[in-house]
Amino acid sequence: MNNIIRTEHAAKTYTIGEITTTALKDVSLEIPQGSFTCIVGPSGHGKSTLMHLIGGLDRPSDGKVYIGDMEISRIANSDLARLRAKRVGFVFQFFNLLQGLTAIENVEIAMMLAGVPDREQRVRAEELLALVGLTEKAGSKPSQLSGGQQQRVAIARALANDPDILLMDEPTGNLDSVAEAEVLDLLQTLHRQGKTVVIVTHSDEVAKRAERIIRVKDGLVDQ
Amino acid sequence: MTPSKLVFRNITRRRGRFVFTLLGITIGIASFVTFMAMGGNLKREIHRETAALGASLMVLPKGSCGYEQLSILTGDQMPTNITVDEVKKIRDIKGLTAVPYLSQQTAINNRPVSVTGIEPQATFAFKRWQMAQGSYFSSEESKDAVIGVVAAKQFDLKPGSTITVRGEKLTVQGILAETGGRDDAGIFLALPLAQRLFKAHEQVSYVAVRVDNLAQTEAYIEKIREAVSLGVVSDKQMLKSVMGIVGSVNITLQLIAAVAVLASAFGIVNTMMAATYERKREIGILQALGARRRMIFALFMMESGIYGVIGGVSGVVAGLLAAAVATPYITQNAFTTMVKGSGSGTLIDLKVIIYSILFSTVVAILAGIYPAWRAARLTPVEAISYE
Numbered sequence: 001m002n003n004i005i006r007t008e009h010a011a012k013t014y015t016i017g018e019i020t021t022t023a024l025k026d027v028s029l030e031i032p033q034g035s036f037t038c039i040v041g042p043s044g045h046g047k048s049t050l051m052h053l054i055g056g057l058d059r060p061s062d063g064k065v066y067i068g069d070m071e072i073s074r075i076a077n078s079d080l081a082r083l084r085a086k087r088v089g090f091v092f093q094f095f096n097l098l099q100g101l102t103a104i105e106n107v108e109i110a111m112m113l114a115g116v117p118d119r120e121q122r123v124r125a126e127e128l129l130a131l132v133g134l135t136e137k138a139g140s141k142p143s144q145l146s147g148g149q150q151q152r153v154a155i156a157r158a159l160a161n162d163p164d165i166l167l168m169d170e171p172t173g174n175l176d177s178v179a180e181a182e183v184l185d186l187l188q189t190l191h192r193q194g195k196t197v198v199i200v201t202h203s204d205e206v207a208k209r210a211e212r213i214i215r216v217k218d219g220l221v222d223q
Numbered sequence: 224m225t226p227s228k229l230v231f232r233n234i235t236r237r238r239g240r241f242v243f244t245l246l247g248i249t250i251g252i253a254s255f256v257t258f259m260a261m262g263g264n265l266k267r268e269i270h271r272e273t274a275a276l277g278a279s280l281m282v283l284p285k286g287s288c289g290y291e292q293l294s295i296l297t298g299d300q301m302p303t304n305i306t307v308d309e310v311k312k313i314r315d316i317k318g319l320t321a322v323p324y325l326s327q328q329t330a331i332n333n334r335p336v337s338v339t340g341i342e343p344q345a346t347f348a349f350k351r352w353q354m355a356q357g358s359y360f361s362s363e364e365s366k367d368a369v370i371g372v373v374a375a376k377q378f379d380l381k382p383g384s385t386i387t388v389r390g391e392k393l394t395v396q397g398i399l400a401e402t403g404g405r406d407d408a409g410i411f412l413a414l415p416l417a418q419r420l421f422k423a424h425e426q427v428s429y430v431a432v433r434v435d436n437l438a439q440t441e442a443y444i445e446k447i448r449e450a451v452s453l454g455v456v457s458d459k460q461m462l463k464s465v466m467g468i469v470g471s472v473n474i475t476l477q478l479i480a481a482v483a484v485l486a487s488a489f490g491i492v493n494t495m496m497a498a499t500y501e502r503k504r505e506i507g508i509l510q511a512l513g514a515r516r517r518m519i520f521a522l523f524m525m526e527s528g529i530y531g532v533i534g535g536v537s538g539v540v541a542g543l544l545a546a547a548v549a550t551p552y553i554t555q556n557a558f559t560t561m562v563k564g565s566g567s568g569t570l571i572d573l574k575v576i577i578y579s580i581l582f583s584t585v586v587a588i589l590a591g592i593y594p595a596w597r598a599a600r601l602t603p604v605e606a607i608s609y610e
Contacts (some may be wrong), residue, residue, distance in 0.1 A: 077516060083513075086508070090511045096504070099236075099505075100232045101224075111224070112226070136350055
């Protein structure tokens with residue numbers, strides 16, 4: 001199986017004022033294409049940082065990060081943006097929908113940023129909302145949706161440009177158990193359809209569903 | 224979804240802030256437009272008044288400057304330093320028609336009105352006047368008054384009404400047909416009566432001269448200067464010096480208005496800065512979804528640009544309304560009396576409209592650069608981790 005995500009000795013330090021914090025020390029890992037992987041570990045040990053690096057939201061201070069054959073730690077900002085638009089779909093703990101837009105517009109905006117023409121956006125966004133079971137809520141603003149519904153909109157949005165990889169940071173962290181189960185079922189369906197799913201979590205419920213588990217502790221991968 | 228739709232959604236999310244920021248730029252542009260419109264009207268009126276004089280040369284006291292020349296056009300009070308004897312000497316020169324005027328002011332119902340002493344027959348022919356109501360002066364020594372059509376309307380006067388000038392009751396004999404110029408707003412008296420009332424015995428303010436052969440105008444300036452010790456200007460010179468005065472007043476007013484527009488630009492900076500802080504997280508979301516820095520920058524620039532366009536349009540509308548409404552209430556003085564004109568109204572100058580909207584848009588775009596740059600400079604992680 002090909003590895004779609006690979007890191008070699010990736011490290012990340014942040015400097016705020018005169019204080020330097022090391023979030024990741026030395027992480028080398030491989031995530032096969034089409035796998036369902038969970039990155040688990042205690043809060044503050046570098047899980048989210050790791051997700052930011054492998055999703056191209058941030059660059060490592062040291063080491064290398066690959067998506068497929070592309071070494072993304074050195075490419076231009078605009079290429080990194082294109083990679084996020086087309087190859088990676090993000091889902092965050094706090095849903096992170098744009099509050100001023102309706103559910104369907106939140107899905108469309110991801111396509112707009114990838115350069116999909118306005119008319120095609122609507123058709124595909126409707127399909128995606130149907131996929132996550134929210135056809136009826138297409139015209140609702142995020143504030144009119146429950147947490148579980150918002151997270152399903154976020155998943156629809158992450159799927160908008162048919163990315164290879166779904167990267168999720170605590171996607172069920174703010175959901176009750178019923179909504180959590182619904183979201184996880186949806187993710188498993190997507191995984192069966194061939195998506196590579198990577199979830200950062202400290203929920204056992206989520207980790208139970210994963211094929212592979214990567215443990216992060218003190219900025220290192222705990223094998 | 225398109226970038227412009229997104230911008231529109233964002234801009235209308237905070238309606239109060241949107242409206243207040245817009246008001247700032249609207250007021251700035253409105254004052255700019257008001258001054259421009261008034262200035263434009265003033266220039267048009269000056270051209271018209273100069274043409275309405277029907278004269279190719281003006282004879283004024285020696286040492287007169289642009290201000291006196293402007294007074295001729297506005298009907299302001301002028302010194303009476305030219306003697307009837309000098310008028311006669313000018314008239315003795317062959318090939319020209321000379322008409323003397325005594326330019327004074329009085330007040331009716333506490334509003335200033337220009338009073339001009341004229342030689343009835345000579346002026347009637349010189350200005351090619353016509354009557355609207357009543358009759359013209361019956362003789363050169365008439366004790367009555369003839370008034371312009373705007374003055375008649377302004378003070379509700381008809382033939383037979385009386386007006387008081389310098390304590391003396393005068394009967395309105397007739398009302399002139401509309402000339403489209405400043406004469407419409409004036410009161411005319413026969414020269415002997417005016418000289419008596421304003422204690423200017425045997426004196427006049429200026430002499431308008433029409434040369435039969437226009438090609439010889441320059442030569443006649445010399446001829447008049449030889450005959451009398453007075454200043455002579457051609458209509459073109461007069462127009463030039465008067466426009467010079469008006470132009471500098473206009474520029475001063477426009478600079479003040481431009482400062483108002485610049486002040487409102489900082490309102491836009493403020494609003495856009497607030498928006499970048501408020502939407503920090505959303506900027507992060509857009510970046511996570513693949514928005515490039517260029518796109519973030521463009522979205523914010525479009526937003527501030529919209530303030531400029533909408534503010535420009537509403538400012539133009541408000542400014543033209545203000546110019547139209549305010550113009551009739553402007554008190555008479557040398558610079559503004561003509562804006563009042565003869566009720567021809569504010570002419571809408573397309574150039575003023577286009578320049579103002581353009582100005583407002585450019586200012587708004589410049590105001591948006593810094594906030595947009597701040598927004599685009601955020602890194603995705605920094606933006607998305609913002610609580």
